[in-house]
Amino acid sequence: MTEIHGFIKPSRRPGELGIHSLDQFHFVVPDVAVARHFYSEFGLDVQEKGAVLTVNTQGHPHQWGTIGEGSRKKHGYMSFGAFEDDIVGFSERLQSMGIRRLDPPPGVDSNGLWFQDHDDNLVEIKVAPKSSPNEKTQFGVRAVGPGKRGAPFRSTMGRTHPRRLAHILMFTRDVQNAIDFYTRVLGMRLSDHSGDNIAFLHGIHGSDHHMIAFARSNAPGVHHLSWDVGTVDEIGEGAMHMVGKGFSKGWGLGRHVLGSNFFHYVQDPWGSFSEYSADIDYVPSDCDWPAGDFPPEDSFYAWGPNVPEDFVHNYEA
Numbered sequence: 001m002t003e004i005h006g007f008i009k010p011s012r013r014p015g016e017l018g019i020h021s022l023d024q025f026h027f028v029v030p031d032v033a034v035a036r037h038f039y040s041e042f043g044l045d046v047q048e049k050g051a052v053l054t055v056n057t058q059g060h061p062h063q064w065g066t067i068g069e070g071s072r073k074k075h076g077y078m079s080f081g082a083f084e085d086d087i088v089g090f091s092e093r094l095q096s097m098g099i100r101r102l103d104p105p106p107g108v109d110s111n112g113l114w115f116q117d118h119d120d121n122l123v124e125i126k127v128a129p130k131s132s133p134n135e136k137t138q139f140g141v142r143a144v145g146p147g148k149r150g151a152p153f154r155s156t157m158g159r160t161h162p163r164r165l166a167h168i169l170m171f172t173r174d175v176q177n178a179i180d181f182y183t184r185v186l187g188m189r190l191s192d193h194s195g196d197n198i199a200f201l202h203g204i205h206g207s208d209h210h211m212i213a214f215a216r217s218n219a220p221g222v223h224h225l226s227w228d229v230g231t232v233d234e235i236g237e238g239a240m241h242m243v244g245k246g247f248s249k250g251w252g253l254g255r256h257v258l259g260s261n262f263f264h265y266v267q268d269p270w271g272s273f274s275e276y277s278a279d280i281d282y283v284p285s286d287c288d289w290p291a292g293d294f295p296p297e298d299s300f301y302a303w304g305p306n307v308p309e310d311f312v313h314n315y316e317a
């Protein structure tokens with residue numbers, strides 16, 4: 001067999017059925033031009049493709065999501081990637097659990113399995129390349145030896161371009177129902193949670209500490225999309241750039257406890273957030289991560305500024 005140069009075999013936990021990646025998100029906003037401006041300034045590669053915007057990260061072939069037009073900002077669907085030889089198993093699982101299969105949304109060309117989750121969110125499981133990382137993502141510190149300048153000059157500082165979509169945080173009416181559904185149906189594992197306030201789930205075939213997380217609310221909706229960068233400097237540079245473009249509301253710089261990532265959240269024009277994230281914990285495919293239940297004090301952030309009043313407000317409710 002010919003080996004493809006640079007191809008890294010996706011990591012896989014043998015003998016267990018579970019999705020491997022959060023393949024794509026889709027949501028709608030009232031004006032896609034506003035979305036294009038916001039996410040381009042955030043450092044993403046946003047293109048118009050027919051009626052939707054496609055969202056990529058620069059230099060990465062994967063399309064992380066699409067944004068369409070609607071009367072107000074609203075979550076559309078999430079597509080999860082699975083290995084090709086697992087699709088029959090997922091189809092049988094849906095059937096045995098009595099979960100009704102649905103048609104793909106109009107205009108979406110797909111041969112994946114579509115259904116609704118515990119909150120009636122539209123979900124797809126489809127065959128896709130593993131876009132979740134196969135090892136802990138590289139994180140660097142710009143540290144120099146004695147006799148050298150360490151900090152970048154403002155005048156020559158580059159733009160921040162995230163490397164990949166890291167995770168999505170969804171509001172849910174019931175965190176325990178979310179845990180049950182996404183572990184039993186999609187085959188994910190619970191990483192950690194804080195009572196019935198928030199829960200973090202990872203993929204069993206090697207993924208970040210969370211690929212998806214759920215926070216309690218009175219309705220479903222997207223709280224934030226998280227984008228991976230390689231240094232704390234890039235978080236700061238990205239945040240400063242967004243302030244310069246008028247997107248000054250947000251939260252950061254700080255460090256989460258569950259997941260451990262350094263963060264800065266930028267509030268988008270619809271009240272939800274985009275997160276610059278660096279150095280999140282990683283759960284390899286052969287690791288049984290010891291899921292914990294932590295009190296609020298030990299589950300949110302280790303350090304950072306005060307949390308904005310509307311940080312957990314669900315503007316989609």
Ligand SMILES: [Fe+2]
Pocket residue numbers: 167169224226275277
């Ligand atoms: Fe996050």
